[in-house]
Amino acid sequence: MRTEAEMMELILNFAKNDQRVRVVGMEGSRTNINAPKDRFQDYDISYLVTDLESFKKDDVWLDYFGERIIMQKPEAMSLFPPQLGNWFSYLMLFTDGNRIDLKLIPLDELNLYLSSDKLLTVLLDKDGRVHTPPIPTDRDYHVKRPTPEFFDDSCNEFWWVSTYVAKGLCRNEILYAAEHLNLYVRPNLLRMLAWKVGLDTGFSLSVGKSYKYLDKYLSIDLWDRLLVTYRNSSCEEMWQALFACQELFRETAGYVAQMLGYTYPDYDGKVTTYLKKLFEDRTQ
Template sequence: MRNEQEVLAQLLQLAERDDRIRCVVMNGSRVNPNAPVDFMQDYDIDFYMTNLGDHPYNTDRSWIEAFGERVVVQYEYFEDGSSIYMMQFKDSVRIDLSFKDIGSIQEVYQDSLSKVLLDKDDLDLKLPEPNDSSYLVQKPSRYLWDVHIVELWWLQVCIAKELWRDEIPRAKNLYDQYFMESLRFLLEWHVGANYDWKVNVGTAGKWFKRFLEPDIYEQFLSLYCGADPEEQWEKLNQAGELVRRIGVPLAAKLGYDYPADEERNVTEYVEKVRRLPRDAQSLDG
């Protein structure tokens, strides 16, 4: 397996050979002093170049071969002409390489995890030492709080309807994607408040284990479930317990309102739907 110095040398060699590539910037976990270190960390690299619409890397992809044997490569092209190659190699090296217009170089100031590796034009960007200040959990506005805390009860009604209809793919879509996303927001804010809003929990809460209380973390993980309807009913009920456990004290800490009436009404409604026979014509059965 190649080490970091070898991989960066390969990337810089490619950049130095091409006059169109004027600046190389690395960002992401490899420049984050607070990120866990392991051999699978991605290399997030931006090539800033002139004549962006005229470069050959998107049409002739033989250049990828110099980086090793591929497992899979994902490519994405954007409206501004930039593109990204997400490349996984057999020795476990993963490189996400973006090609961007040099005219957008000022965007590096928007990402505190930016480190210049090559500057052919002496731009002297004067970036601060990489830090994760751009990724700290932000205290929610009252509006954002209201949106997600009510969403956590609103979605339970929607999920209950789909479970009663035996439309499991839609129920799982609502629960796994939308409900769990709002729950992650709630847990992020819980952690943020506990750490004085100076904490980064990682994408989709991937570092929750480092910052959540162990019992809360285990309770959160236990809410993930399969496609069995009865299991999903149980997890929906348990999820409500976690929302209440975190939401009530957090609302008080933030100085916002907790939707106690919605919680009570939704809990009663969901339980009524759960008891309905499949051939019911109304909530009365």
Template structure:
């Protein structure tokens, strides 16, 4: 596997030699001082180019970066699907190489760069041929810090979580595994994650990021809460799935109550109690 130094040298050498590329900057985890580097990190690179059409006309230019396993062009796919997107202003190439390295390379025009450069706090300039990249603060993950909830947001999260756990339970009782799992993972877990985010945020004065899909939970949650979180993942077994659902409810209540205390909100205690009675009845009637 090529080293990070080799990859960065390659990325910049390609840019320096191509007159169409006028500037280069990087986003993503490799710019985040709070993330421990590893070999699986992507290279989130932006090439500021004079125009994009010539790159699109000859797609073979990307092979300069190495032997590919696969490439994805999300903007081109959107265009093919009839989704309105201007690929002449911004166009991405997501490339996975045989040595395990991955470059997520986006081409943007100068106009597009002027609209977005520096708005992501995880931005590091790498090359500027024409002096177009303005001075920006040192990279931090501030753009990704958890935002404090309003009372309405908190209530909505609690209400939706408690309402939707019944749908999961009904799906399990009917042996409708795809429905039950999808309802849990897509709807219920989203609310669970939101509450966990708020709990973690409240413990760090809302100056912390939990990463995409909570990927830093293990580092940010105390062992007891992390242990509960792990148990929210279950097999296809109906009894085990019910237990995971119950555990998710327990975890949600614990973090939600503490978030409520911090922000002087009120948790839906009575609704939670009644829903747990209802879930227990379904569990005993249909699974035991």
């Protein structure tokens, strides 16, 4: 596997030798001093270029970076609606295990790029266009203190969609139940746990994309109870996962509400009674 030094040299040498590339930036975990370092970190690179369309004519120039296992070009795919405006990206996984997520950005959108992400550093500026180089910080990714409205909405969504999970389980529609548990119920539990971490740490840190660092800030007991909610291979397991979600949500949301001076909704009890009745009646 090529080292970080070798990869950075490769990335910068291409830019130095191609007159169309005028500025090179890097974003993501490699600019974040608080992110754990490992061999799976992507190289999130942006080339600000004078002629973006000339790059898009073919992919031969990408061979410079190494032999690829697979590549994705999201802005050229029908499956995904374009989200980057005039920007164009190449997501590349190489045979040595390195990965480069390379964005091409029109040079006249430099200011937009510099303001697009706080975790950004400029690696190369051929023309001195960047007068005040940004200092990377992950503060935009810190857990944010919820407003009373946002807290209440999260509680409402959690308990409302819990009834959809139960309905699916009563019908033995396990895929329907799993989708609602995984896409709506558990994400609100994870959000509530992140707010607890925020309260416990003064809202001074990030729990990472997809809550991937959450285990570092929860007690062993809370973490083990969260993992129980991922046992979803049968309707019986999913019932237990749903009840585990509810118990953990109730405890965590109650803590968050108390610490922030918010009101925890009373419909928790009514929904819980309703779901337990469905569970008890499921074989009748």
